[in-house]
Amino acid sequence: VTANLLVQFLAxxxxxxxxxxxxxxxxxxxxxxxxxxxxxxxxPLLQAYRDLVKLVRKEAIVAHSASWLFRTxxxxxxxxxxxxxxxxxxxxxxxxxxxAADVVALVAxxxxxxxxxxxxxxxVGTSFGGIxxxxxxxxxxxxxxxxxxxxxxxxxxxxxxxxxxxxxFFIAQPFTVRVSMALSLIALLIVALAENARIPVDNPITHLxxxxxxxxxxxxxxxxxxxxxxxxxHLKLVLYFSLLVCLFAxxxxxxxxxxxxxxxxxxLAWVAKILLCAALLGVWEVSIAKMRVFRLPDFLGIAFVFGxxxxxxxxxxxxxxx
Amino acid sequence: xxxxxxxxxxxxxxxxxxxxxIENVGVIFVALGLALAFRANGQNEGAAVALAAGLLHVLxxxxxxxxxxxxxxxxxxxxxxxxxxxxxxLIHRMPRTAFFFLVGALAxxxxxxxxxxxxxxxxxxxxIAAPELPQxxxxxxxxxxxxxxxxxxxxAAACFVRVYGISFLGRPRSREAAQAHDVPLVQQVALxxxxxxxxxxxxxxxxxxWGIAPVLRTLVDAALPSGxxxxxxxxxxxxxxxSIYDAPILALFITISSLATAAIVHRVSERRTRRxxxxxxxxxxxxPATQYTASSFAQPLRRVYGALAFAARDTVAMPPPxxxxxxxxxxxxxxxxxxxxxxxxxxxxxxxxxRLNVLQFLTxxxxxxxxxxxxxxxLSIAAVTT
Numbered sequence: 001v002t003a004n005l006l007v008q009f010l011a012x013x014x015x016x017x018x019x020x021x022x023x024x025x026x027x028x029x030x031x032x033x034x035x036x037x038x039x040x041x042x043x044p045l046l047q048a049y050r051d052l053v054k055l056v057r058k059e060a061i062v063a064h065s066a067s068w069l070f071r072t073x074x075x076x077x078x079x080x081x082x083x084x085x086x087x088x089x090x091x092x093x094x095x096x097x098x099x100a101a102d103v104v105a106l107v108a109x110x111x112x113x114x115x116x117x118x119x120x121x122x123x124v125g126t127s128f129g130g131i132x133x134x135x136x137x138x139x140x141x142x143x144x145x146x147x148x149x150x151x152x153x154x155x156x157x158x159x160x161x162x163x164x165x166x167x168x169f170f171i172a173q174p175f176t177v178r179v180s181m182a183l184s185l186i187a188l189l190i191v192a193l194a195e196n197a198r199i200p201v202d203n204p205i206t207h208l209x210x211x212x213x214x215x216x217x218x219x220x221x222x223x224x225x226x227x228x229x230x231x232x233x234h235l236k237l238v239l240y241f242s243l244l245v246c247l248f249a250x251x252x253x254x255x256x257x258x259x260x261x262x263x264x265x266x267x268l269a270w271v272a273k274i275l276l277c278a279a280l281l282g283v284w285e286v287s288i289a290k291m292r293v294f295r296l297p298d299f300l301g302i303a304f305v306f307g308x309x310x311x312x313x314x315x316x317x318x319x320x321x322x
Numbered sequence: 323x324x325x326x327x328x329x330x331x332x333x334x335x336x337x338x339x340x341x342x343x344i345e346n347v348g349v350i351f352v353a354l355g356l357a358l359a360f361r362a363n364g365q366n367e368g369a370a371v372a373l374a375a376g377l378l379h380v381l382x383x384x385x386x387x388x389x390x391x392x393x394x395x396x397x398x399x400x401x402x403x404x405x406x407x408x409x410x411x412l413i414h415r416m417p418r419t420a421f422f423f424l425v426g427a428l429a430x431x432x433x434x435x436x437x438x439x440x441x442x443x444x445x446x447x448x449x450i451a452a453p454e455l456p457q458x459x460x461x462x463x464x465x466x467x468x469x470x471x472x473x474x475x476x477x478a479a480a481c482f483v484r485v486y487g488i489s490f491l492g493r494p495r496s497r498e499a500a501q502a503h504d505v506p507l508v509q510q511v512a513l514x515x516x517x518x519x520x521x522x523x524x525x526x527x528x529x530x531x532w533g534i535a536p537v538l539r540t541l542v543d544a545a546l547p548s549g550x551x552x553x554x555x556x557x558x559x560x561x562x563x564x565s566i567y568d569a570p571i572l573a574l575f576i577t578i579s580s581l582a583t584a585a586i587v588h589r590v591s592e593r594r595t596r597r598x599x600x601x602x603x604x605x606x607x608x609x610p611a612t613q614y615t616a617s618s619f620a621q622p623l624r625r626v627y628g629a630l631a632f633a634a635r636d637t638v639a640m641p642p643p644x645x646x647x648x649x650x651x652x653x654x655x656x657x658x659x660x661x662x663x664x665x666x667x668x669x670x671x672x673x674x675x676x677r678l679n680v681l682q683f684l685t686x687x688x689x690x691x692x693x694x695x696x697x698x699x700x701l702s703i704a705a706v707t708t
Contacts, residue, residue: 056591063600067413079580112433125492130614137480138622145472161565224591297626311465
């Protein structure tokens with residue numbers, strides 16, 4: 001049992017490293033696709049890696065009024081997001097985390113990272129930090145329940161809250177279109193846009209005070225701290241891509257008992273799917289405009305209502321009325 | 323949820339905590355209600371999960387709420403103020419209290435790996451099992467409960483980020499806050515002990531579930547399958563194949579990855595750190611009044627939820643151009659609960675008593691007539707009933 005645990009531990013470590021390595025590439029793809037569609041030259045695909053290295057090398061500047069929380073938060077945020085990203089089965093479903101924590105824990109881990117980031121934003125005591133934290137928490141009160149409803153819907157359908165179990169269930173099932181699944185997909189897409197601060201909820205490249213949310217919170221960060229926060233947001237993007245493909249397109253993923261060959265296929269399929277998602281996100285971001293902050297409740301409300309209808313349908317299809 | 327909406331909008335530290343108790347008691351009653359529903363339908367396993375969620379939440383709530391109230395007391399002791407708008411920057415003046423209060427605030431927001439999340443997790447497991455209940459009404463009610471629970475958890479996080487961020491972080495908003503001193507050692511030990519309980523309760527949820535197993539067996543003839551998980555400390559709902567939450571492993575991975583990140587980043591990075599004035603997009607203002615306040619933090623939430631729950635209306639009174647008076651923003655809130663349960667009966671009593679007030683100024687003859695009439699009525703009632 002101990003040897004088995006050790007192997008699982010190592011495999012989990014490999015997966016965590018992979019997630020970490022691919023994250024900046026995905027961001028590079030999104031930016032590149034946007035640039036090409038706008039007929040700009042665009043930065044090279046690997047620019048995100050270079051940015052991170054550059055930031056790490058620079059000296060960190062910390063405001064006079066900042067406390068220890070400001071300096072420790074980036075490390076914790078990065079670690080929490082990283083563990084959460086590792087919770088999502090990527091290329092194989094039989095890894096260690098498939099039993100250590102479930103979808104409810106995943107949502108809560110992301111919530112913890114967000115709460116810390118919002119606190120760090122308020123630490124220096126500037127107006128921008130406050131505006132970012134306040135808006136981020138407002139968005140979170142809408143997006144998080146929607147997310148929870150979606151994962152509960154899927155858990156009810158699969159009969160387990162273990163993500164790997166859900167993925168195994170959908171691999172084993174013949175492909176059918178279900179209303180509750182379709183609604184969950186739309187809701188999850190909306191939540192993913194909101195949580196990753198993408199257009200139309202937030203604009204990752206703006207520093208205009210009327211529209212900033214995420215960027216306002218991290219405005220005071222620099223150097224290695226900023227690198228960690230940027231890295232965490234890249235990881236979060238890959239996490240949501242992985243979650244989407246794991247739940248709605250799990251084909252190619254190695255099942256629990258697969259050997260190394262199965263893992264290799266799963267790995268290739270996963271990388272291809274992540275890059276495809278990144279390209280699609282690029283196309284999406286070019287084709288729409290940013291929304292006003294106070295129109296967001298309507299947009300996220302759609303996700304919440306869809307999530308609610310989906311879980312209602314899931315209840316009815318499992319319950320007596322089926 | 324409504325309790326939390328009050329908490330999000332209130333500006334008094336202790337009142338915020340009291341309002342959030344409404345939410346927590348609500349969570350406990352949801353758990354107990356689900357346990358009863360499962361029990362009534364003979365599904366003892368589901369009842370055990372729901373009841374365990376309720377009991378653990380009672381325990382956890384007693385820990386983190388005591389911690390937060392003691393912390394609020396420490397803030398009151400150190401600064402003499404409870405209104406959030408006058409606090410700020412306490413993390414510099416009261417570092418230990420600030421750390422313990424942070425633990426409590428994160429625990430009450432149901433964030434892993436602290437204890438609030440353990441009971442929240444169990445409760446969600448119980449909600450997911452609710453489709454197996456035969457009553458159609460519960461089939462509709464359970465998803466709504468799940469949605470409201472998720473909403474409550476997210477609002478709790480927003481509420482306590484606001485409380486902590488405004489009172490402990492940022493720059494001091496008053497002289498008292500700027501000159502605060504940390505509380506004596508005895509109080510710090512009390513806070514630290516409760517914070518430790520919150521952490522341990524979060525990590526050892528499996529052990530606690532094992533501890534309350536006899537109670538569960540007595541009440542619902544079933545208990546959580548403890549000790550069957552992959553590690554001895556994992557918390558299992560229903561069945562290891564179905565749902566596991568292993569807080570020690572999760573905490574271990576979080577610790578390893580944060581330490582590894584710190585070690586690697588410190589090795590490759592330029593290790594220097596420079597202290598400088600805040601950047602604030604190039605236009606910093608030295609006055610602490612330019613910070614976000616408790617009210618401004620709550621403003622987006624007020625706009626999103628307040629309009630529905632409290633009929634909130636903002637009115638801005640702008641002076642005409644050239645007038646040097648400041649613009650005023652007034653917020654009007656209508657408290658529906660107060661209107662229905664307190665104000666309406668109050669108005670009814672007042673109306674009736676005003677009507678009856680006439681009786682006070684009658685002549686003696688009329689009083690005698692009234693007494694005679696009352697006597698006749700009472701006697702006839704007595705005659706009819708006997």
